[in-house]
Amino acid sequence: MKTPTTHILSVSYAHPAQKTVAETFANENKLPCQPLHRAQSELTLNFTEMQLEIIDRQQKMSLHVDFIGGSLRHRKKYGGGKGQTIAKAIGIKPGKPVPSVLDATAGLGKDSYVFACLGCPVTLIERSPIVAALLKDGIERASLNIEFSEIIKKGFVLHNIDALEYIQALDETEKPEVIYLDPMYPEKKKSASAKKNMQILQKILGHDLDTHEVLTAALKKAKKRVVVKRPKGAPELQTERKATLCYESRGTRYDVYVI
Numbered sequence: 001m002k003t004p005t006t007h008i009l010s011v012s013y014a015h016p017a018q019k020t021v022a023e024t025f026a027n028e029n030k031l032p033c034q035p036l037h038r039a040q041s042e043l044t045l046n047f048t049e050m051q052l053e054i055i056d057r058q059q060k061m062s063l064h065v066d067f068i069g070g071s072l073r074h075r076k077k078y079g080g081g082k083g084q085t086i087a088k089a090i091g092i093k094p095g096k097p098v099p100s101v102l103d104a105t106a107g108l109g110k111d112s113y114v115f116a117c118l119g120c121p122v123t124l125i126e127r128s129p130i131v132a133a134l135l136k137d138g139i140e141r142a143s144l145n146i147e148f149s150e151i152i153k154k155g156f157v158l159h160n161i162d163a164l165e166y167i168q169a170l171d172e173t174e175k176p177e178v179i180y181l182d183p184m185y186p187e188k189k190k191s192a193s194a195k196k197n198m199q200i201l202q203k204i205l206g207h208d209l210d211t212h213e214v215l216t217a218a219l220k221k222a223k224k225r226v227v228v229k230r231p232k233g234a235p236e237l238q239t240e241r242k243a244t245l246c247y248e249s250r251g252t253r254y255d256v257y258v259i
């Protein structure tokens with residue numbers, strides 16, 4: 001269902017100290033590996049002493065997961081807390097306990113982090129080994145921060161697996177209250193750097209054309225609601241039922257299926 005575009009990606013290392021870990025990852029994922037100064041591919045998954053990053057030669061930019069600084073810190077401080085649209089979409093209400101959330105399309109973990117900052121225990125599911133490696137690296141670095149270690153204590157657990165497989169295997173005792181889906185869709189504008197991050201992911205992953213199957217499975221396993229993030233104006237994902245509620249903010253719509 002997906003367009004495999006991994007041939008544009010290679011693995012590299014900034015220093016010989018990262019050679020072994022880079023080569024192990026490259027072998028496991030059948031990707032070429034070389035020192036950074038010799039890498040020629042459009043995208044390079046680069047192991048450095050500080051972090052794991054993707055370098056995009058065409059766009060002359062790099063991306064890594066940072067839960068402590070940058071845009072996520074800003075979002076945490078000024079993002080609107082329980083009043084923000086995404087919080088309402090997952091069913092957060094003042095004075096009520098927060099739900100557990102299974103983020104079935106974790107990506108770079110931004111939405112997962114918002115749920116965690118709202119106090120929700122979060123399970124992150126990401127099927128791409130490359131994106132999961134970036135996320136794992138971000139979580140490991142952030143764990144050294146006291147505030148983030150509180151988030152981890154509540155639950156912020158990543159699994160590198162396909163969401164359909166994971167959700168279908170959930171038994172009665174493991175059912176999350178909320179299942180959240182944010183599939184990759186074509187971007188129209190190319191301005192903001194957040195969008196550029198998504199463009200890099202799209203080059204690696206293509207578009208997610210199979211999320212309706214995950215939605216069908218999620219509707220059977222979520223205890224309270226399933227939430228699908230869509231671009232404003234996009235059709236609902238095809239499934240056996242219609243969304244119960246919709247919330248909109250800027251270019252985004254959240255389709256909510258109350259169980």
Ligand SMILES: C[S@@+](CC[C@H](N)C(=O)[O-])C[C@H]1O[C@@H](n2cnc3c(N)ncnc32)[C@H](O)[C@@H]1O
Pocket residue numbers: 104105106107108109110111112125126127128131161162163164182183184185201205208211214
């Ligand atoms: C648009 S991105 C999600 C962005 C994320 N919400 C964030 O805030 O960073 C979609 C991600 O979902 C992942 N994905 C799509 N379908 C999946 C599936 N069936 N199982 C696991 N991961 C999936 C893709 O690999 C991609 O990394």
